[in-house]
Amino acid sequence: xSKSRYANTPEPPYYSVIFASQRTAKENGYSExxxxxxxxxxxxxxxxxxxxSRDTSGFGITVSYWKDLESIARWKAEATHLQAQKLxxxxxxxxxxxxxxxxxxxxxxxAPSGNE
Amino acid sequence: xSKSRYANTPEPPYYSVIFASQRTAKENGYSExxxxxxxxxxxxxxxxxxxxSRDTSGFGITVSYWKDLESIARWKAEATHLQAQKLxxxxxxxxxxxxxxxxxxxxxxxAPSGNE
Numbered sequence: 001x002s003k004s005r006y007a008n009t010p011e012p013p014y015y016s017v018i019f020a021s022q023r024t025a026k027e028n029g030y031s032e033x034x035x036x037x038x039x040x041x042x043x044x045x046x047x048x049x050x051x052x053s054r055d056t057s058g059f060g061i062t063v064s065y066w067k068d069l070e071s072i073a074r075w076k077a078e079a080t081h082l083q084a085q086k087l088x089x090x091x092x093x094x095x096x097x098x099x100x101x102x103x104x105x106x107x108x109x110x111a112p113s114g115n116e
Numbered sequence: 117x118s119k120s121r122y123a124n125t126p127e128p129p130y131y132s133v134i135f136a137s138q139r140t141a142k143e144n145g146y147s148e149x150x151x152x153x154x155x156x157x158x159x160x161x162x163x164x165x166x167x168x169s170r171d172t173s174g175f176g177i178t179v180s181y182w183k184d185l186e187s188i189a190r191w192k193a194e195a196t197h198l199q200a201q202k203l204x205x206x207x208x209x210x211x212x213x214x215x216x217x218x219x220x221x222x223x224x225x226x227a228p229s230g231n232e
Contacts, residue, residue, distance in 0.1 A: 016134060
């Protein structure tokens with residue numbers, strides 16, 4: 001069984017960063033940076049997981065989950081992440097919307113015969 | 117210019133419903149229902165918009181935005197939506213995670229030469 005695409009979050013409350021973005025056609029190290037940021041995020045204090053999807057038009061949504069606003073602020077200021085934010089605006093994204101939201105309720109469903 | 121993929125939300129605070137899901141291979145009216153629900157949601161009181169992406173593996177994230185928890189509760193109980201929720205569990209989804217989160221902060225970016 002492959003790694004779950006769902007974030008294994010605790011009981012609310014916790015925080016989410018909802019990042020909706022349209023990619024440009026420029027690669028310029030995007031995939032490598034995305035992999036590196038995934039690894040770095042997992043080591044950040046307060047990181048709870050993330051969910052990600054991008055369609056064939058390049059429109060994608062990433063939702064990352066965090067213990068509190070302080071964790072999010074620390075991640076925003078992380079050195080490699082700052083570099084990525086700069087390249088995101090200059091090269092990788094035509095645009096994005098970023099929202100910080102406090103998760104208050106959560107529930108899930110798995111089909112009886114489902115596989116992930 | 118095609119319709120924006122971003123939700124044109126007001127200043128926070130407002131609410132979000134983060135729905136991460138893995139589709140089955142079953143169609144059984146899924147696309148038609150998705151279109152119908154889009155139309156119905158837009159008529160719901162308190163609906164502020166939605167963003168959506170699904171990748172080629174069938175993993176997708178939809179985030180819908182709402183004025184308040186009452187608007188979300190009304191939409192959850194809407195007749196056609198109730199029918200869709202039932203079919204979602206029986207036919208369309210291997211699994212999903214649904215989170216309700218209060219958006220506290222938001223910002224965006226558009227590249228100077230960007231097009232949507």
